[in-house]
Each structure stands twice: as C-alpha cells, then as structure tokens.
Amino acid sequence: MIRVEKLNKSFGDLHVLKDIDLKVNESDVVVLIGASGSGKSTLLRCLNFLEIKNSGNIIIEGEQIEKETHNLNKVRERVGMVFQHFNLFPHKTVLENVIEAPVQVKKMRQSEAEEIGKELLNKVGLGDKNNEYPSKLSGGQKQRVAIARALAMNPDVMLFDEPTSALDPELVGEVLATMKELGEEGMTMVVVTHEMGFAREVGDWVVYMHDGKIVETGKPSDIFDNPKEERTQAFLNSVL
Ligand code: ADP
Ligand code: MG
DSSP states (O other), rough: OOEEEEEEETTEEEEEEEEEEEEEEETEEEEEEEOOOOOOOOHHHHTSSSSSSSSEEEEEETEEETTTOOOOOHHHHHHEEEEESOOTTTTTOHHHHHHHHHHSOOOOOOOHHHHHHHHHHHTTOTOOOOOOOOGGGGGGHHHHHHHHHHHTTSSSSSEEETTTSOOOOHHHHHHHHHHHHHHTTEEEEEOOOOHHHHHHOOOEEEEETTTTOOOEEEOOOOHHHOOOSSHHHHHHHOOO
C-alpha cells in the first residue's frame, strides 16, 4: 500500500528524516513511536504530501508520487489524515463537517453525502449528534467526528498523528476504541501515538524512530518484550 525508500527531508539546515525505509501492507496497522522531535509527524506529513521530501521515493499503491507529475490533492483523497487538533468548522454542524469534503471536493450529491455521513457518524458512535455544533461536543467526540470526516473521502489509508494527545485522559479510550475497530475492519493505518497499550494490542508492526531514523521495526511483542536495540530499550524504559 505504501513503500518509502531512502526518504530524506530537511528544514533548512535541520536534517529531520534520514534515509527512511518503510513498508505498509494492505490492512496493516503500523504504529510509529519515538521521542518528541524524532521526526514522526514529518514522516506522516510527507506520506500525505503536506511536506515535500528532499529525496527518496514514496510509492502509494504501486505508484511513485512526485509533485511534478501528480495532482497531490487527488493523492490526498486516497490518504486520509487525523491530527492531534481536530480542526472542525465551528459554524457547521457535525454532519455538515463530515460531508464538506465529499460535496466540495468530490462533487458528491448532497443527499448521497448525507447518507454516507450519517452512516459514518453512526459507526463512530455519534449517530445522535448529526445536528449538533462542535462546541457542544467533548474532545473525544470531536476527534471521532474528525475520524468520520476523514473516512467520508473513502481513503485507502488513514494516517493518525497523536490523535489522543490533546484529550483529557478519560476521553482517550473512546477514540482508541474507534481506531481499533477501524483496524479490525481492515483499514490500512499508520498511527503515531504515545499510547503503548494501543501499540501492543492493535499494532501489526511497531516502528521506533530516533533522531530522524528508523531504529527498529518489529511485531509489538518483539519490540515491547524483546527489543534488539539498546535505544529502543532505553526509550521504552522511559515511557512504560
Ligand atoms: P515528532 O513528531 O516526532 O515530535 P517532528 O516531525 O514534529 O517530530 O519534528 C522533527 C524535527 O523537525 C524537530 O526538530 C522540529 O522542530 C523540526 N520541524 C518540524 N516541522 C518543521 C518546520 N515546518 N520547520 C522547521 N522545523 C521543523
Ligand atoms: Mg509530532
């Protein structure tokens, strides 16, 4: 589904991603872990072409994507993203938020978009909130709306950048449960999170990043119980 080869990204003199190689197969849930500043968000943003690489290859569903040859907006329709801050439109209802992109970008009929939007809101457990405004929702509910909104574009891959980091602790579980369900339904997902329980339980693969490099990749049980690299061990000791 995604193949990254020798990806490099710098901001000015700051070399943030260093020869990143990564493979994500269809229906995989890949969990990216690592200290703050290690380059996790930049990697996700490169996968969604919100940042443009300096060198290397990004291959999405077998197609090497280059900004010169591809319409990146079209590519982004296939690669959905959910952010730490949900960025819902405050003056639109929950359902209007969810159908905005399908109607405006995909030119879907309003009635069809509404039908799909309602279904997705049901799926994330917010079937009774269609006509609410975001200000009336908890953080966990807002984030579930953001997930439904991303799903409304019918992406092939979903990227999550610390989707629960801005939430009060008691609201984290409902968002992780929604993500877990999505993974179990076969959605291909790349998830940056500090929720190690989620990484262990839901991840097919765990990727540990340090200082712009992938230090170690493995099954959750290998990474958490039997890390090969000292750095991985040190990081896990600091967070577990
Ligand atoms: P993480 O998500 O793992 O915390 P980031 O990918 O956000 O790490 O950041 C990696 C490094 O790149 C950090 O040193 C950060 O300050 C820097 N960085 C990220 N985005 C930008 C940017 N737009 N301009 C300059 N530096 C950036
Ligand atoms: Mg980040």
